[in-house]
Amino acid sequence: MSGAGxxxxxxxxxxxxxxxxxRRALAGVGPAGELAGSGLAGVSGAALGLAGAAFFALMVRSLVATLAVHGEHELCAALAGALVPLTLALALAVALLGRPPGAAAHRRAFALLPLTRTERVAGDLARALSVDLPALVAWPGALALVVGLAAADGRAALAVAPAAGALVVLAGLAALAGRAVVGSRRLGAWRGPILCGLFATLLAPLAPWRDGPADGGPAGLLLRLAVRTALDGRADAWLASAAMTAIAAAAVATSVVWLPERLHETETGRPRRARARRAPRLPARIMRHPRARAQLAQGIATAALALAVEYALAARGIRARWLSDGVFVLAAWSAATAPAPLMANVLGLGGRAAVEPLRLAPSPGRLLATMLGALSLAGLAALAPVCAWAAFRGGTAALLLAGIAGLSALAASAGAGAIASALWPAPRRLDRLDGPVDGSGAARVIVPLAQAVAVAPAFAAVMAQGAARATLLASAAAAATLVGGAGCALGRLLVARRGARIIERLVTGPPG
Amino acid sequence: MDEQVTPRAPDPAIRVARLARRYGAVEALVALDLDVPRGSFFALVGRNGAGKSTLFRIIAGLQQPDSGTVRVLGADPSDRAGRTALRRRLGLVPDFSPLFGPLTVRENALILGRLLGLDRGAITARLDELARALAAEGTIDRPLDELSGGQRKLAALMVAMVPAPELLLLDEPFAGLDPIASRAVLDLLCALRERGVTLFVTSHDLALVARGATHVAVLDGGRLVGIERLGDAASRTDLDERILDALGRRTAPPDLAWYAP
Structure with missing residues (x-):
């Protein structure tokens, strides 16, 4: 048989x-299928996911509309470009396909096929494409949305949109290729930070672009100039350069660490467990989980991105108190919530005992208590960025407030983790926690919900300093955030196995 | 049981020389020498932790030895360049499921068979015949994930046999099978051996080994403590006793005086 064959x-x-x-989803098997145990389950799961995505799109639209009042089109494009693809891709992937079943078993079976190295890489790429198909479909749609939003009033940031689109596509393809060669999930988890870094790189040197010789030039030239400018640290791009360098160093370090292991797995179909046997210290055990690291890196990268955006806009002479405050709050929020899932995982263990009675409560009460608990804890978490903003602008008292905010965020994380843990069986190992970070199903709902809700009042508080119309729009954005977050969380809850059982019991009553 | 009754064959299917593998302080294999003649049904037995699976994985190319050499059908299974060609000549049933769980047995066989150049019709015909021989017709159009452990084992065997490899490496092929399926598998393996196929099998089922194998080797503590060629019925009588002798016999029956429910 030929190579092509x-x-x-x-x-x-x-x-x-x-x-x-x-087939499994339509036959009522798997996360989506278990919802109703019928052929419609897969469709309903997908519909819920799409509804969640639509809510998020509405949120972004509202936010962009708010900012557009001030004519900050570059920021609009950046926000839409960062948020829309991620949310669409996640929602579609989760809703349509659920978790890829048996990834480890797949790798083992794949390793035993009589394939050359080239064929193995090609096959792995095909697998990555098949797993990420929904995400790939989402990219062009998201890009179209970015361009459409940016061009809405005829004063589009035309220099930004094509270059941003090219970067997204390139980064997505690079991540997929790297994922195929190096290590599927692990590198895939770095896609977010890498994208954030690329956006930071792109946005920081906006000023030299618009006023320089490349103004109005082709996208390729703009892209080349942007990268060069960012990398050589000139033209006010030092911040983005630093962020980019740190992220790239982390990505390279990850690749260096994981590459040998992945190659070993590819060759033998078995993971190398030598390092796992050494029983590392507690922080290392927590941080060893790739999703935990990715979460932290994403938070830091998002914070860096937000600051880079503000810096770039300031360099262009766009200065607005509400804008810089908003960006700072976004950065603080990102940085504050980044480690939250980790803390939730750790402290959730201790909190489990406190909320153990929840497990014994009747299902409807448990569901209600969980949702209310999550909402109230999210309110606590919302204090963090607001107080951080106060600390940024104020003195000792504000610093004290920031400390209280930090503790609130910690408590919120712990509580969210506790609730999530109570919904889920006890973890077998501390570094394999079935908590919000790496648990499956309903447990994962809590932290995204808390995060989605927390950002809304923070933005509203900051934006309220602006014009009355901005306040109104900010409130709309906050409401959209709230509804979108709750919609997505509810969608995820419904497609989760545990959620399906809870709903089933709500309908049919307790067993027996 | 003799330590080495099989002379070094000029062109064995598998040749292991001075093979060593250690896990930390544990020596899994110690300077092991072993020849598996072509066309033989070679059974490897031993206690749990004797090193059988390690030896199996090294022979299958799933694991690297610390030292020593292995030749499988004349090729080095740890050599990346030659591994693909080697894998096309052998059938492999390891101790984990080697198939794609979401796919049916037939889809798995089609993927492997087509990669090896077989056409669809031939693959389907072969699979149907194997399924009839193993009384597993009802499983081949169901996804692996929906099958029981024993059914998956049969599925892995069938898929491994479809390309008609000249060497079959089977790790515990009888584990988890009911008596009827075990016997059907044994009969199938014996039929393959009569057609010149080489079989390298690890097993704990001494009765089945005694019934079907042409050679039996006993591994203990990573060392070969006995190897015997089985010929006529007399050589198969009391094989289990001889193996237990080679392994240092059984432990004394416990007193259990304290056990009084």
């Missing part, structure tokens, strides 16, 4: 795997 067989293998996953 063999690669065709591999592509058909992955097509068969995707078909099998859809």
């Amino acid at each position: 063999r690669i065709g067989v591999l592509v058909s293998l992955h097509a068969a795997l995707v078909r099998a996953r859809l």
Whole structure:
């Protein structure tokens, strides 16, 4: 059989795997299918996910509309470009396909196929494409939205949109290729930070672009100039350069650490466990989880991005108190909530005992208590960025407030973790916690919900300093955030297995 | 049981020389020498933790030895360049599921068979025949994930046999099978051996080994403590006793005086 024919067989293998996953969903098996135990379950799960995505799109639209009042189109494009693809991709991937089943078993089976190295990489790429198909479909749609929003009033940031689009596509493809060669989930988890870094790089040197010789030039030239400017640290781009360098160093370090392990897995179908046996210290055990690291890196990168945006806009002479405050709050919020899932995981263990009675409560009461608990804890978490902003602008008293905010965020994280842990069986190992970070199903709902809700009042508080119309729009954005976050969380809750059981009991009553 | 009754064959299917592998302080394999003649049904037995699975994985190319050499059908299974060609010549059933769980048995066989150049019709016909032989017709159009452990084992065997490899490496092929399925598998393996296929099998089922194997080797503490060629019925009688002798016999029956429910 020719090489092309063999690669065709591999592509058909992955097509068969995707078909099998859809078949399971339609047959009422798997996360989406368990919702109602019928063929409609997959469709309803997808519809819920899409509804969540629509809510998020509405939130972004409202936010952009708010900012557009002030004519900050670059910021609009940046926010839309950062938020829309991520939310759409996540919602679609979760809703349509659920978790890829048996990734480790798949790797083992794949390792045993009689394939050359080239075929193995090609097959792995086909798998990555099949797993990420919804995300890939989401990219062009999201880009269209970015461009459309930016061009809404005819004063589009035309220099930003094409270059941002090119970067998103390039970064997505690079992440996919790297994921195929190096290590699927682990590198995939770095996609967010890498994208944030790229956006930071792109946005920081906006000023030299618009006033320099490349103004109005082709996107390729603009992109090249942006990267060069960011990397050589000139033209007010030092902040983005630093962020980019740190992120790139972390990504490279990750690749260096994981590459040998991934190659070992590819060759043998078995993970190398030598390092795991050494029983590392507690912080290392917590941070060892790739999603935990990615969460932290994403938070830091988002904070860096927000600051870079503000810096870039300031360099262009766009100065507004509410804008810089808003950006700072976004950065503080990102940095504050980044470690929250980690803390929730750790402290959730201790909190489990305190909320153990929740497990014994009747299902409707437990559901209600969980939702109310999450909302109230989210309110606590919302204090953090506001107080951080106060600390930024104020003196000792504000610093004290910031300390209280930090403790509030910590308590909120702990409580969220406790509630999530109470919903889920006890973890077998501390670094394999079934908590908000890496737990499956309902447990993962809590922290995203808390985060989604927390940002809304913070933005509203800051934006309230502006014009009355801005306040109104900010309130709309806050409401959209709240509804979108709750919608997405509810969608995720419904497609989660535990959530499906809770709903089932609500409908049919307790067993027995 | 003799330590080495099989002379070094000029062209064995598998040749292991001075093979060593250690996990930390534990020596899994110690300077092991072993030849598996072509066309033989070679059974490897031993206690739990004797090193059988380690030896199996090294022979299958799933694990690297610390030292020593392995040749499988004349090729080095740890050599990346030659591994692909080697894998096309052998069938492998390891101690984990080697198939894609979401796919049916037939889809798995089609993927492997088509990669090896077989056409769809031939693959389907072969799989149907194997399924009839193992009384597993009802499983081949169901996803692996929906099958029981024993059914998955049969599925892995069938898929491994479809390309008609000249060497079959089977790790515990009888584990988890009911008596009827075990016997069907044994009969199938014996039929393959009569057609010249080489079988390298690890097993704890001494009765089945005694019934079907042509050679049996006993591994203990990473060392070969006995190897025997099985010929006529007399050589198969009391094989289990001889193996237990080679392993240093059984422990004394416990007193259990304290056990009084």
